[in-house]
Amino acid sequence: MGTNHDHLQDPHPAAPARGRPLRLGVGGPVGSGKTALVAALCRTLGRELDLAVVTNDIYTTEDADFLRGNAVLPDDRITAVRTGCCPHTAIRDDISANLDAVESLERRHGRLDLVIVESGGDNLTATFSRGLADRQIFVLDVSGGDKVPRKGGPGVSGADLLVVNKTDLAPLVGADLAVMDRDAARVRGGRPVVFGSLREDPGAPEIAAWVRSVLAEHRSAGPAPGSADAALPTGAP
Amino acid sequence: MLLPAPLLLLADSRLPAGGHAHSGGLEPAAAAGAVTDVPTLAGFLRGRLATTGLVTAALAAAACAHTARAAADHGRASGWTVLDAEADARTPSPAQRRASRSQGRSLLRAVRTASPHPALDALAAFPAPHHPLVLGAAVAAAGGSPAHAASISAYGAVTGPASAAVRLLALDPLAVHRALAELAPRVDAVAAEAGGFAGGDPAALPAASAPALDVFAELHLRAEPRLFES
Numbered sequence: 398m399g400t401n402h403d404h405l406q407d408p409h410p411a412a413p414a415r416g417r418p419l420r421l422g423v424g425g426p427v428g429s430g431k432t433a434l435v436a437a438l439c440r441t442l443g444r445e446l447d448l449a450v451v452t453n454d455i456y457t458t459e460d461a462d463f464l465r466g467n468a469v470l471p472d473d474r475i476t477a478v479r480t481g482c483c484p485h486t487a488i489r490d491d492i493s494a495n496l497d498a499v500e501s502l503e504r505r506h507g508r509l510d511l512v513i514v515e516s517g518g519d520n521l522t523a524t525f526s527r528g529l530a531d532r533q534i535f536v537l538d539v540s541g542g543d544k545v546p547r548k549g550g551p552g553v554s555g556a557d558l559l560v561v562n563k564t565d566l567a568p569l570v571g572a573d574l575a576v577m578d579r580d581a582a583r584v585r586g587g588r589p590v591v592f593g594s595l596r597e598d599p600g601a602p603e604i605a606a607w608v609r610s611v612l613a614e615h616r617s618a619g620p621a622p623g624s625a626d627a628a629l630p631t632g633a634p
Numbered sequence: 635m636l637l638p639a640p641l642l643l644l645a646d647s648r649l650p651a652g653g654h655a656h657s658g659g660l661e662p663a664a665a666a667g668a669v670t671d672v673p674t675l676a677g678f679l680r681g682r683l684a685t686t687g688l689v690t691a692a693l694a695a696a697a698c699a700h701t702a703r704a705a706a707d708h709g710r711a712s713g714w715t716v717l718d719a720e721a722d723a724r725t726p727s728p729a730q731r732r733a734s735r736s737q738g739r740s741l742l743r744a745v746r747t748a749s750p751h752p753a754l755d756a757l758a759a760f761p762a763p764h765h766p767l768v769l770g771a772a773v774a775a776a777g778g779s780p781a782h783a784a785s786i787s788a789y790g791a792v793t794g795p796a797s798a799a800v801r802l803l804a805l806d807p808l809a810v811h812r813a814l815a816e817l818a819p820r821v822d823a824v825a826a827e828a829g830g831f832a833g834g835d836p837a838a839l840p841a842a843s844a845p846a847l848d849v850f851a852e853l854h855l856r857a858e859p860r861l862f863e864s
Contacts, residue, residue: 479862479863481655481656481801482798482801482861487654490648491654494652497739
Protein backbone atom coordinates (compact mmCIF):
# COMPACT_ATOMS: atom_id res chain seq x y z
CA MET A 398 0.00 0.00 0.00
CA GLY A 399 1.32 3.45 -0.84
CA THR A 400 0.77 6.26 1.57
CA ASN A 401 1.08 9.99 1.50
CA HIS A 402 3.09 10.93 4.59
CA ASP A 403 2.67 14.66 4.82
CA HIS A 404 0.33 15.99 7.47
CA LEU A 405 -0.50 19.63 7.22
CA GLN A 406 -3.52 21.33 8.62
CA ASP A 407 -6.52 19.32 9.64
CA PRO A 408 -9.65 20.92 8.22
CA HIS A 409 -11.86 19.27 10.82
CA PRO A 410 -11.10 20.50 14.29
CA ALA A 411 -12.71 18.02 16.63
CA ALA A 412 -16.18 18.72 17.97
CA PRO A 413 -16.24 19.01 21.76
CA ALA A 414 -15.72 15.35 22.34
CA ARG A 415 -13.86 14.83 25.56
CA GLY A 416 -15.14 11.98 27.64
CA ARG A 417 -17.19 10.29 24.96
CA PRO A 418 -16.31 7.76 22.27
CA LEU A 419 -14.62 8.89 19.08
CA ARG A 420 -17.20 9.16 16.28
CA LEU A 421 -15.75 8.12 12.94
CA GLY A 422 -17.65 8.65 9.68
CA VAL A 423 -17.08 6.36 6.70
CA GLY A 424 -18.47 7.73 3.43
CA GLY A 425 -18.05 7.24 -0.31
CA PRO A 426 -19.79 6.20 -3.52
CA VAL A 427 -21.94 3.08 -3.89
CA GLY A 428 -19.88 -0.10 -4.09
CA SER A 429 -16.55 1.46 -3.20
CA GLY A 430 -16.08 -0.78 -0.15
CA LYS A 431 -17.41 1.18 2.82
CA THR A 432 -19.01 -1.84 4.45
CA ALA A 433 -15.96 -3.99 3.71
CA LEU A 434 -13.82 -1.35 5.42
CA VAL A 435 -16.12 -1.18 8.43
CA ALA A 436 -16.04 -4.98 8.68
CA ALA A 437 -12.22 -4.89 8.42
CA LEU A 438 -11.95 -2.29 11.19
CA CYS A 439 -14.29 -4.32 13.39
CA ARG A 440 -12.19 -7.46 12.83
CA THR A 441 -8.86 -5.75 13.40
CA LEU A 442 -9.82 -3.39 16.22
CA GLY A 443 -12.68 -5.35 17.79
CA ARG A 444 -10.47 -7.25 20.23
CA GLU A 445 -8.64 -4.19 21.53
CA LEU A 446 -11.44 -1.60 21.40
CA ASP A 447 -15.01 -1.41 22.60
CA LEU A 448 -16.83 -0.40 19.44
CA ALA A 449 -20.24 -0.07 17.79
CA VAL A 450 -21.50 0.72 14.29
CA VAL A 451 -24.37 2.76 12.81
CA THR A 452 -25.23 1.97 9.19
CA ASN A 453 -27.19 4.25 6.82
CA ASP A 454 -27.86 1.93 3.95
CA ILE A 455 -30.34 2.91 1.28
CA TYR A 456 -31.64 -0.64 1.26
CA THR A 457 -32.67 -0.82 4.86
CA THR A 458 -30.63 -3.18 6.99
CA GLU A 459 -28.54 -4.77 4.27
CA ASP A 460 -25.25 -3.41 5.54
CA ALA A 461 -26.08 -4.23 9.14
CA ASP A 462 -26.98 -7.75 8.07
CA PHE A 463 -23.65 -8.04 6.25
CA LEU A 464 -21.78 -7.15 9.44
CA ARG A 465 -23.87 -9.57 11.48
CA GLY A 466 -23.52 -12.29 8.87
CA ASN A 467 -19.76 -11.93 8.97
CA ALA A 468 -19.94 -12.15 12.75
CA VAL A 469 -17.70 -9.16 13.15
CA LEU A 470 -19.96 -7.53 15.75
CA PRO A 471 -22.78 -8.75 17.99
CA ASP A 472 -26.29 -7.65 16.99
CA ASP A 473 -26.76 -5.17 19.78
CA ARG A 474 -23.74 -3.18 18.64
CA ILE A 475 -25.13 -2.46 15.17
CA THR A 476 -27.94 0.01 14.50
CA ALA A 477 -29.43 0.67 11.06
CA VAL A 478 -30.79 4.14 10.27
CA ARG A 479 -33.13 4.86 7.34
CA THR A 480 -32.51 8.04 5.43
CA GLY A 481 -35.66 8.75 3.41
CA CYS A 482 -33.96 8.49 0.00
CA CYS A 483 -31.36 11.08 1.04
CA PRO A 484 -28.21 9.51 2.52
CA HIS A 485 -26.29 12.78 2.39
CA THR A 486 -29.07 14.60 4.27
CA ALA A 487 -28.82 12.13 7.13
CA ILE A 488 -25.08 12.64 7.61
CA ARG A 489 -24.87 16.35 6.85
CA ASP A 490 -28.02 18.52 6.79
CA ASP A 491 -30.18 16.76 9.36
CA ILE A 492 -28.15 14.44 11.55
CA SER A 493 -30.94 13.79 14.09
CA ALA A 494 -31.53 10.12 13.35
CA ASN A 495 -27.81 9.34 13.37
CA LEU A 496 -27.23 11.28 16.58
CA ASP A 497 -30.08 9.37 18.20
CA ALA A 498 -28.61 6.07 17.04
CA VAL A 499 -25.09 6.95 18.21
CA GLU A 500 -26.28 8.18 21.58
CA SER A 501 -28.48 5.16 22.20
CA LEU A 502 -25.53 2.84 21.44
CA GLU A 503 -23.39 4.88 23.83
CA ARG A 504 -26.08 4.64 26.51
CA ARG A 505 -26.60 0.91 25.98
CA HIS A 506 -22.92 -0.04 26.11
CA GLY A 507 -21.48 2.38 28.59
CA ARG A 508 -17.82 2.96 27.91
CA LEU A 509 -17.39 2.62 24.16
CA ASP A 510 -14.09 3.67 22.58
CA LEU A 511 -15.27 4.11 19.02
CA VAL A 512 -18.56 4.51 17.14
CA ILE A 513 -18.31 4.11 13.36
CA VAL A 514 -21.08 5.76 11.31
CA GLU A 515 -21.21 4.32 7.80
CA SER A 516 -22.96 6.52 5.26
CA GLY A 517 -25.20 5.12 2.56
CA GLY A 518 -23.51 5.12 -0.84
CA ASP A 519 -23.65 8.62 -2.26
CA ASN A 520 -21.97 11.00 -4.66
CA LEU A 521 -18.75 12.97 -4.42
CA THR A 522 -20.38 15.94 -2.71
CA ALA A 523 -21.39 13.96 0.37
CA THR A 524 -19.58 14.76 3.58
CA PHE A 525 -20.18 14.21 7.28
CA SER A 526 -21.30 17.08 9.45
CA ARG A 527 -18.81 17.98 12.16
CA GLY A 528 -21.78 17.73 14.50
CA LEU A 529 -21.94 14.00 13.80
CA ALA A 530 -18.40 12.78 13.07
CA ASP A 531 -15.18 13.81 14.81
CA ARG A 532 -13.18 12.35 11.94
CA GLN A 533 -14.12 10.92 8.57
CA ILE A 534 -12.80 8.48 6.00
CA PHE A 535 -13.84 8.71 2.35
CA VAL A 536 -13.63 5.47 0.36
CA LEU A 537 -13.14 5.43 -3.43
CA ASP A 538 -12.34 2.49 -5.66
CA VAL A 539 -10.25 2.38 -8.80
CA SER A 540 -13.01 0.83 -10.90
CA GLY A 541 -14.85 4.16 -10.77
CA GLY A 542 -12.04 5.52 -12.94
CA ASP A 543 -8.75 7.20 -12.15
CA LYS A 544 -10.23 10.67 -12.78
CA VAL A 545 -12.32 10.64 -9.60
CA PRO A 546 -9.68 12.20 -7.30
CA ARG A 547 -9.17 14.98 -9.85
CA LYS A 548 -12.88 15.79 -9.71
CA GLY A 549 -12.48 16.42 -6.01
CA GLY A 550 -15.54 17.34 -3.98
CA PRO A 551 -15.80 17.65 -0.21
CA GLY A 552 -15.32 13.92 0.45
CA VAL A 553 -12.17 13.52 -1.65
CA SER A 554 -10.58 16.81 -0.70
CA GLY A 555 -11.74 17.23 2.89
CA ALA A 556 -11.88 13.78 4.48
CA ASP A 557 -9.32 13.16 7.19
CA LEU A 558 -8.28 9.97 5.39
CA LEU A 559 -8.88 9.05 1.75
CA VAL A 560 -8.92 5.33 0.99
CA VAL A 561 -8.57 4.14 -2.61
CA ASN A 562 -9.80 0.56 -2.63
CA LYS A 563 -9.67 -2.31 -5.16
CA THR A 564 -6.16 -1.51 -6.41
CA ASP A 565 -6.02 -5.14 -7.58
CA LEU A 566 -8.50 -4.18 -10.30
CA ALA A 567 -6.42 -1.30 -11.62
CA PRO A 568 -4.86 -3.24 -14.54
CA LEU A 569 -8.28 -4.61 -15.52
CA VAL A 570 -10.00 -1.24 -15.71
CA GLY A 571 -7.05 0.72 -17.01
CA ALA A 572 -6.75 2.90 -13.93
CA ASP A 573 -3.42 4.61 -13.30
CA LEU A 574 -2.74 4.62 -9.57
CA ALA A 575 0.05 7.17 -9.94
CA VAL A 576 -2.40 9.60 -11.51
CA MET A 577 -4.87 9.04 -8.69
CA ASP A 578 -2.14 9.56 -6.10
CA ARG A 579 -0.92 12.77 -7.72
CA ASP A 580 -4.42 14.21 -8.15
CA ALA A 581 -5.48 13.28 -4.63
CA ALA A 582 -2.36 14.86 -3.18
CA ARG A 583 -3.09 18.07 -5.07
CA VAL A 584 -6.63 18.52 -3.74
CA ARG A 585 -5.95 17.20 -0.24
CA GLY A 586 -3.31 19.59 0.99
CA GLY A 587 -1.11 16.73 2.15
CA ARG A 588 -3.68 14.86 4.20
CA PRO A 589 -3.18 11.08 4.10
CA VAL A 590 -4.25 8.72 1.32
CA VAL A 591 -4.13 4.93 1.59
CA PHE A 592 -4.15 2.72 -1.52
CA GLY A 593 -5.04 -0.93 -1.14
CA SER A 594 -7.38 -3.82 -1.71
CA LEU A 595 -9.72 -4.87 1.04
CA ARG A 596 -10.26 -8.13 -0.82
CA GLU A 597 -6.55 -8.96 -0.74
CA ASP A 598 -5.91 -7.43 2.66
CA PRO A 599 -9.16 -7.86 4.62
CA GLY A 600 -7.66 -6.68 7.89
CA ALA A 601 -6.83 -3.19 6.58
CA PRO A 602 -3.87 -2.80 8.97
CA GLU A 603 -2.75 0.60 7.69
CA ILE A 604 -6.21 2.09 8.06
CA ALA A 605 -6.64 0.49 11.48
CA ALA A 606 -3.32 2.04 12.53
CA TRP A 607 -4.58 5.44 11.40
CA VAL A 608 -7.76 4.95 13.46
CA ARG A 609 -5.61 4.06 16.50
CA SER A 610 -3.60 7.25 16.10
CA VAL A 611 -6.71 9.39 15.75
CA LEU A 612 -8.21 7.68 18.79
CA ALA A 613 -5.06 8.36 20.80
CA GLU A 614 -5.32 12.01 19.88
CA HIS A 615 -9.00 12.04 20.83
CA ARG A 616 -8.24 10.46 24.21
CA SER A 617 -5.56 12.97 25.03
CA ALA A 618 -8.37 15.53 24.84
CA GLY A 619 -7.32 16.59 21.36
CA PRO A 620 -7.24 20.12 20.07
CA ALA A 621 -9.43 22.78 21.56
CA PRO A 622 -12.76 22.97 19.73
CA GLY A 623 -12.51 25.38 16.84
CA SER A 624 -8.71 25.51 16.79
CA ALA A 625 -7.39 25.80 13.26
CA ASP A 626 -3.89 24.46 13.79
CA ALA A 627 -4.73 20.95 14.96
CA ALA A 628 -2.36 18.58 13.22
CA LEU A 629 -2.77 14.84 12.84
CA PRO A 630 -0.21 12.89 14.84
CA THR A 631 2.92 12.29 12.83
CA GLY A 632 2.70 8.58 13.56
CA ALA A 633 -0.25 8.14 11.22
CA PRO A 634 0.39 5.64 8.44
CA MET B 635 -49.05 41.63 9.72
CA LEU B 636 -45.59 40.09 9.95
CA LEU B 637 -45.17 36.34 9.98
CA PRO B 638 -42.93 35.93 13.06
CA ALA B 639 -39.57 34.51 11.97
CA PRO B 640 -39.17 32.31 15.08
CA LEU B 641 -42.35 30.51 14.00
CA LEU B 642 -41.26 30.32 10.36
CA LEU B 643 -38.18 28.46 11.54
CA LEU B 644 -40.41 25.85 13.16
CA ALA B 645 -42.46 25.45 9.96
CA ASP B 646 -39.40 25.20 7.72
CA SER B 647 -38.79 21.75 6.23
CA ARG B 648 -35.06 22.44 6.62
CA LEU B 649 -35.45 22.34 10.40
CA PRO B 650 -32.90 19.64 11.31
CA ALA B 651 -35.32 17.52 13.35
CA GLY B 652 -35.31 14.23 11.52
CA GLY B 653 -38.48 14.77 9.47
CA HIS B 654 -36.84 13.97 6.14
CA ALA B 655 -36.58 10.27 7.02
CA HIS B 656 -40.31 9.93 7.75
CA SER B 657 -42.93 9.67 5.01
CA GLY B 658 -46.07 9.91 7.17
CA GLY B 659 -47.31 6.59 5.82
CA LEU B 660 -46.67 7.53 2.20
CA GLU B 661 -44.06 4.84 1.57
CA PRO B 662 -46.24 1.91 2.67
CA ALA B 663 -49.25 3.46 0.89
CA ALA B 664 -47.19 3.61 -2.29
CA ALA B 665 -46.00 0.04 -1.75
CA ALA B 666 -49.63 -1.06 -1.43
CA GLY B 667 -50.47 0.68 -4.70
CA ALA B 668 -52.73 3.23 -2.98
CA VAL B 669 -50.60 6.17 -4.12
CA THR B 670 -49.20 6.03 -7.63
CA ASP B 671 -49.53 9.55 -9.08
CA VAL B 672 -50.42 13.13 -8.18
CA PRO B 673 -54.24 12.63 -8.01
CA THR B 674 -53.91 9.63 -5.69
CA LEU B 675 -51.33 11.53 -3.66
CA ALA B 676 -53.78 14.44 -3.31
CA GLY B 677 -56.40 12.01 -2.03
CA PHE B 678 -53.95 10.51 0.43
CA LEU B 679 -53.03 13.96 1.72
CA ARG B 680 -56.70 15.00 2.12
CA GLY B 681 -57.38 11.87 4.12
CA ARG B 682 -54.29 12.24 6.26
CA LEU B 683 -55.06 15.90 6.93
CA ALA B 684 -58.63 15.15 8.03
CA THR B 685 -57.56 12.38 10.42
CA THR B 686 -53.98 12.28 11.75
CA GLY B 687 -53.57 15.91 10.70
CA LEU B 688 -56.52 17.11 12.78
CA VAL B 689 -55.56 15.01 15.80
CA THR B 690 -51.91 16.06 15.87
CA ALA B 691 -52.76 19.72 15.22
CA ALA B 692 -55.19 19.69 18.15
CA LEU B 693 -52.56 18.05 20.35
CA ALA B 694 -50.01 20.68 19.30
CA ALA B 695 -52.48 23.48 20.09
CA ALA B 696 -53.29 21.89 23.46
CA ALA B 697 -49.57 21.54 24.24
CA CYS B 698 -49.01 25.18 23.36
CA ALA B 699 -51.84 26.27 25.65
CA HIS B 700 -50.55 23.97 28.37
CA THR B 701 -47.07 25.48 28.12
CA ALA B 702 -48.46 28.97 28.67
CA ARG B 703 -50.56 27.74 31.60
CA ALA B 704 -47.65 25.87 33.17
CA ALA B 705 -45.50 29.01 32.92
CA ALA B 706 -48.18 31.05 34.70
CA ASP B 707 -48.30 28.27 37.27
CA HIS B 708 -44.65 28.81 38.22
CA GLY B 709 -43.34 26.36 35.70
CA ARG B 710 -44.96 23.27 37.11
CA ALA B 711 -44.94 20.56 34.51
CA SER B 712 -47.92 18.50 35.64
CA GLY B 713 -50.19 17.90 32.71
CA TRP B 714 -47.57 16.75 30.22
CA THR B 715 -48.14 13.17 31.31
CA VAL B 716 -51.86 13.57 30.61
CA LEU B 717 -51.29 15.04 27.15
CA ASP B 718 -48.70 12.37 26.38
CA ALA B 719 -51.21 9.66 27.30
CA GLU B 720 -53.91 11.34 25.18
CA ALA B 721 -51.50 11.29 22.24
CA ASP B 722 -50.84 7.59 22.84
CA ALA B 723 -54.56 6.86 23.01
CA ARG B 724 -55.11 8.57 19.64
CA THR B 725 -52.28 6.68 17.94
CA PRO B 726 -53.37 3.04 17.85
CA SER B 727 -50.46 1.80 15.73
CA PRO B 728 -47.36 1.07 17.85
CA ALA B 729 -45.21 1.88 14.80
CA GLN B 730 -46.80 5.33 14.55
CA ARG B 731 -46.36 5.92 18.27
CA ARG B 732 -42.67 5.14 17.91
CA ALA B 733 -42.38 7.39 14.87
CA SER B 734 -44.08 10.24 16.72
CA ARG B 735 -41.87 9.84 19.78
CA SER B 736 -38.73 9.54 17.71
CA GLN B 737 -39.56 12.75 15.84
CA GLY B 738 -40.52 14.41 19.11
CA ARG B 739 -37.14 13.62 20.59
CA SER B 740 -35.36 14.95 17.52
CA LEU B 741 -37.44 18.12 17.46
CA LEU B 742 -36.78 18.66 21.16
CA ARG B 743 -33.05 18.37 20.56
CA ALA B 744 -33.24 20.86 17.70
CA VAL B 745 -35.33 23.49 19.47
CA ARG B 746 -33.51 23.20 22.79
CA THR B 747 -30.21 23.69 20.97
CA ALA B 748 -31.52 26.59 18.90
CA SER B 749 -33.58 28.44 21.51
CA PRO B 750 -33.32 27.09 25.06
CA HIS B 751 -36.44 27.78 27.08
CA PRO B 752 -37.76 26.51 30.44
CA ALA B 753 -40.92 25.28 28.72
CA LEU B 754 -38.82 22.82 26.73
CA ASP B 755 -36.90 21.60 29.77
CA ALA B 756 -40.08 20.18 31.29
CA LEU B 757 -40.58 17.99 28.23
CA ALA B 758 -36.99 16.81 28.38
CA ALA B 759 -38.00 14.78 31.44
CA PHE B 760 -39.65 12.41 28.98
CA PRO B 761 -37.24 10.08 27.17
CA ALA B 762 -39.12 10.70 23.93
CA PRO B 763 -42.19 12.95 24.07
CA HIS B 764 -44.73 12.84 21.23
CA HIS B 765 -43.95 15.17 18.33
CA PRO B 766 -47.06 17.41 18.57
CA LEU B 767 -46.36 18.03 22.27
CA VAL B 768 -42.85 19.25 21.53
CA LEU B 769 -44.08 21.32 18.60
CA GLY B 770 -46.74 22.98 20.76
CA ALA B 771 -44.23 23.77 23.50
CA ALA B 772 -41.72 25.08 20.94
CA VAL B 773 -44.34 27.37 19.43
CA ALA B 774 -45.20 28.71 22.88
CA ALA B 775 -41.51 29.18 23.64
CA ALA B 776 -41.16 31.11 20.38
CA GLY B 777 -43.97 33.43 21.41
CA GLY B 778 -46.66 31.81 19.27
CA SER B 779 -50.27 30.95 20.02
CA PRO B 780 -52.16 27.63 20.01
CA ALA B 781 -53.53 28.63 16.61
CA HIS B 782 -49.98 28.97 15.33
CA ALA B 783 -49.12 25.53 16.70
CA ALA B 784 -52.15 23.99 15.02
CA SER B 785 -51.29 25.73 11.78
CA ILE B 786 -47.67 24.57 11.68
CA SER B 787 -48.69 21.05 12.65
CA ALA B 788 -51.42 20.75 10.00
CA TYR B 789 -49.09 22.19 7.39
CA GLY B 790 -46.39 19.62 8.22
CA ALA B 791 -48.97 16.82 8.11
CA VAL B 792 -49.27 17.28 4.35
CA THR B 793 -45.92 18.73 3.28
CA GLY B 794 -43.92 15.88 4.83
CA PRO B 795 -45.62 13.07 2.89
CA ALA B 796 -45.73 15.22 -0.25
CA SER B 797 -41.96 15.67 -0.13
CA ALA B 798 -41.54 11.95 0.46
CA ALA B 799 -43.68 11.25 -2.63
CA VAL B 800 -41.48 13.47 -4.77
CA ARG B 801 -38.41 11.52 -3.67
CA LEU B 802 -39.90 8.04 -3.61
CA LEU B 803 -42.15 8.08 -6.70
CA ALA B 804 -40.30 10.73 -8.71
CA LEU B 805 -43.54 12.68 -9.09
CA ASP B 806 -43.27 16.04 -10.81
CA PRO B 807 -42.43 18.44 -7.96
CA LEU B 808 -44.32 21.28 -9.62
CA ALA B 809 -47.46 19.17 -9.92
CA VAL B 810 -47.12 18.06 -6.30
CA HIS B 811 -46.70 21.65 -5.22
CA ARG B 812 -49.85 22.56 -7.11
CA ALA B 813 -51.69 19.80 -5.22
CA LEU B 814 -50.42 21.32 -1.97
CA ALA B 815 -51.55 24.77 -3.03
CA GLU B 816 -55.02 23.42 -3.78
CA LEU B 817 -55.03 21.78 -0.37
CA ALA B 818 -53.92 24.93 1.48
CA PRO B 819 -57.44 26.19 2.33
CA ARG B 820 -58.20 22.79 3.88
CA VAL B 821 -55.01 23.02 5.91
CA ASP B 822 -56.19 26.34 7.29
CA ALA B 823 -59.65 24.95 8.03
CA VAL B 824 -58.24 21.95 9.89
CA ALA B 825 -55.86 24.20 11.83
CA ALA B 826 -58.73 26.50 12.82
CA GLU B 827 -60.81 23.55 14.01
CA ALA B 828 -57.85 22.02 15.87
CA GLY B 829 -56.93 25.32 17.54
CA GLY B 830 -60.42 25.48 19.03
CA PHE B 831 -59.62 22.54 21.32
CA ALA B 832 -56.71 24.31 23.04
CA GLY B 833 -57.17 24.85 26.74
CA GLY B 834 -60.12 22.49 27.01
CA ASP B 835 -60.43 19.03 28.53
CA PRO B 836 -57.64 16.89 27.01
CA ALA B 837 -60.01 13.92 26.90
CA ALA B 838 -62.23 15.90 24.53
CA LEU B 839 -59.49 16.37 21.92
CA PRO B 840 -60.50 15.02 18.51
CA ALA B 841 -59.83 11.32 17.89
CA ALA B 842 -60.37 10.93 14.15
CA SER B 843 -58.80 7.69 13.04
CA ALA B 844 -57.47 6.35 9.76
CA PRO B 845 -57.41 2.55 10.03
CA ALA B 846 -55.73 2.15 6.65
CA LEU B 847 -52.85 4.38 7.75
CA ASP B 848 -52.55 2.34 10.96
CA VAL B 849 -52.37 -0.90 9.01
CA PHE B 850 -49.89 0.58 6.51
CA ALA B 851 -47.68 1.74 9.38
CA GLU B 852 -47.55 -1.76 10.84
CA LEU B 853 -46.95 -3.44 7.48
CA HIS B 854 -44.14 -0.98 6.82
CA LEU B 855 -42.06 -2.43 9.65
CA ARG B 856 -41.80 -5.71 7.78
CA ALA B 857 -41.38 -4.21 4.31
CA GLU B 858 -38.24 -4.66 2.22
CA PRO B 859 -36.87 -2.41 0.93
CA ARG B 860 -37.78 0.34 3.31
CA LEU B 861 -36.33 3.77 2.66
CA PHE B 862 -38.23 5.80 5.28
CA GLU B 863 -38.46 5.22 9.02
CA SER B 864 -42.23 5.55 8.83
